[in-house]
Amino acid sequence: MQILRGEPLQPYNTLSFQARAAALVRVGSDEDLLAAFRWAAEHGLPVVPLGQGSNVVLAKDLDALVVRQDTRGIEIIGEVDDRVSLRVAAGENWHALVQWTLQQGLYGLQNLALIPGTVGAAPIQNIGAYGVELQSCLLRVHALVIADGRSLTLSNADCEFGYRDSVIKHSLRDKLVITAVDLQLSRVPELSIGYPALAEAFAQADAGSLTPRDVFNTVVSIRRGKLPDPAVEPNAGSFFKNPLVPAEQARVLIAQFPGLPAYPQQDGRVKLAAAWMIDHCGWKGYRQDDIGIHPEHALVLVNYGNGTGEQLLSLASAVAAAVADIFGIQLVIEPRVYR
Numbered sequence: 001m002q003i004l005r006g007e008p009l010q011p012y013n014t015l016s017f018q019a020r021a022a023a024l025v026r027v028g029s030d031e032d033l034l035a036a037f038r039w040a041a042e043h044g045l046p047v048v049p050l051g052q053g054s055n056v057v058l059a060k061d062l063d064a065l066v067v068r069q070d071t072r073g074i075e076i077i078g079e080v081d082d083r084v085s086l087r088v089a090a091g092e093n094w095h096a097l098v099q100w101t102l103q104q105g106l107y108g109l110q111n112l113a114l115i116p117g118t119v120g121a122a123p124i125q126n127i128g129a130y131g132v133e134l135q136s137c138l139l140r141v142h143a144l145v146i147a148d149g150r151s152l153t154l155s156n157a158d159c160e161f162g163y164r165d166s167v168i169k170h171s172l173r174d175k176l177v178i179t180a181v182d183l184q185l186s187r188v189p190e191l192s193i194g195y196p197a198l199a200e201a202f203a204q205a206d207a208g209s210l211t212p213r214d215v216f217n218t219v220v221s222i223r224r225g226k227l228p229d230p231a232v233e234p235n236a237g238s239f240f241k242n243p244l245v246p247a248e249q250a251r252v253l254i255a256q257f258p259g260l261p262a263y264p265q266q267d268g269r270v271k272l273a274a275a276w277m278i279d280h281c282g283w284k285g286y287r288q289d290d291i292g293i294h295p296e297h298a299l300v301l302v303n304y305g306n307g308t309g310e311q312l313l314s315l316a317s318a319v320a321a322a323v324a325d326i327f328g329i330q331l332v333i334e335p336r337v338y339r
C-alpha cells in the first residue's frame with residue numbers, strides 16, 4: 001500500500017477541478033482499508049473515500065487521506081427460484097456491473113445504465129434514473145467503520161433510502177467506507193417503462209416483445225443524447241435535486257407555469273423538474289469563463305477547462321436564487337461539496 005503525499009485530484013473527479021489531497025491511497029482489499037484507517041489516525045487526518053469522483057465538487061484541497069477503492073469482484077451468493085443475490089465489490093464500475101448482469105440474464109438494473117461512478121458510491125445517494133432507484137434491488141450494504149475498523153452491515157431498511165438520499169448522507173455521514181453491496185436481481189424480466197422518456201420511446205413498440213436489453217439500449221441512447229460525457233465536458237450529472245413539494249403547492253405552480261413537468265409521488269408529494277425551472281429562467285447554455293450550464297440540459301453544470309469549484313458554486317448560487325425568486329422554491333445541491 002503506497003501513500004502518495006500532496007497528490008493532485010484532477011484525474012479523480014469528473015468535474016476535473018484542480019485540488020490536492022494531503023495524502024491519497026489506492027486500496028485493493030479490506031486489509032488495505034484497515035491499514036489506511038490506522039495510517040490516517042496516526043497522522044491526524046480524516047478519511048475521505050472517493051469512488052470515481054462523479055458526484056463531488058472539490059472547491060479546495062482536501063486535508064485528508066483520500067481513499068480510492070480499487071477492489072473488484074462480482075459473486076453470486078444465493079439463488080432462490082428466480083431470485084439471484086449478488087455481492088459486488090465497492091470498487092467495481094456501476095455501468096460495467098449493469099452490462100455484466102444483462103449478459104448473465106439477471107434483470108433489474110437495466111434502467112440504471114450508464115450512470116457514472118462506482119458500486120460503492122451507489123447506495124449513498126440511492127442512484128436512480130428512468131423510473132427505478134437502487135433501493136428496489138438492494139439487499140445490504142457492507143462497510144467498515146472509520147473510527148474503529150469494525151464491520152457494519154446495513155439492511156435495506158437500515159439505509160433509510162429516499163429520493164437521492166440515505167442514512168449515509170445523514171447520521172452515518174463520514175463515518176464509514178462501503179466495501180461491498182449485495183443486490184437481488186431476477187431471472188424473469190420485469191420491465192419498468194412508465195418514465196415519460198421511455199414511454200415515448202416505446203410508444204410504437206409491442207410491449208409484450210420488449211426485453212431488458214431493449215430498455216438498456218434505449219436508456220443508453222437517451223442519456224447519450226442529452227447528458228454530456230464527463231470525459232469530454234467535465235460535469236457531475238444533475239447538479240440540483242428535483243424538488244419535492246406538497247400537492248397543493250404543485251397545483252398552484254402548474255397553474256401559473258403550464259408545462260412545468262410534475263411527477264406525483266407515492267407519499268402524496270409532487271416532484272417538479274428543476275431542469276425545466278432553470279431553463280425557464282433563461283440559464284441554459286449560460287457560460288462565464290470556463291464554467292457554464294450545458295446547452296442541452298439545464299441541470300448540468302460544466303467545467304469547460306480551467307474553471308474552479310468556487311466559480312461553479314457561485315454560478316449554482318445565482319441559479320438557485322433565480323429559481324427561488326420566480327418559483328418560490330429553494331433548490332438543493334445534489335453532489336457532495338468540499339469547500
Ligand code: EPU
Nearest residue numbers: 129130237238240241242261273275276279296297298299
Ligand atoms: N427539461 C427542460 N430543460 C432542460 C432539460 C430538461 O425543460 O434543459 C425538462 C424535460 O423536458 C423533462 C424534465 O425537464 O420534461 C425532466 O428532464 P429529464 O428527463 O432529463 O430528467 P431530470 O429530472 O432532469 C432526473 C435525474 C437524472 C436522471 C433522469 C432520468 C435528478 C436530480 N436527476 O433528471 O439523474 O438520469 O431524471 O431519470 O433526479 C443525476 O442524478 O446525476 C442524473 C443525471
